[in-house]
Amino acid sequence: MIRVVQHRHKCIGCNACVEADAFRWRISKNDGKSVLIGGIEKKGWFSVLVDDHEEKALEQAKVHCPVNIIRFEKI
Numbered sequence: 001m002i003r004v005v006q007h008r009h010k011c012i013g014c015n016a017c018v019e020a021d022a023f024r025w026r027i028s029k030n031d032g033k034s035v036l037i038g039g040i041e042k043k044g045w046f047s048v049l050v051d052d053h054e055e056k057a058l059e060q061a062k063v064h065c066p067v068n069i070i071r072f073e074k075i
Ligand code: SF4
Pocket: 010, 011, 012, 013, 014, 015, 016, 017, 018, 033, 034, 061, 064, 065, 066, 067, 068, 069, 070
């Protein structure tokens, strides 16, 4: 499994994560920031556990995020 986290309040809504990995990210119509699909919020960080097969797409989202708020680790 992989734990994905996003420090959402720093998101600038650039859409890069959605372009890299539309399965896991979308832009909110409410505030224009990206949503980690399935994520649960705790103290400003959203997190979700996902299957290992998402790793390549997550890596693309992570490296293209200009404010470096997407992280993940294998657990
Ligand atoms: S790539 Fe980063 S800054 Fe851009 S929308 Fe996604 S989380 Fe937000």
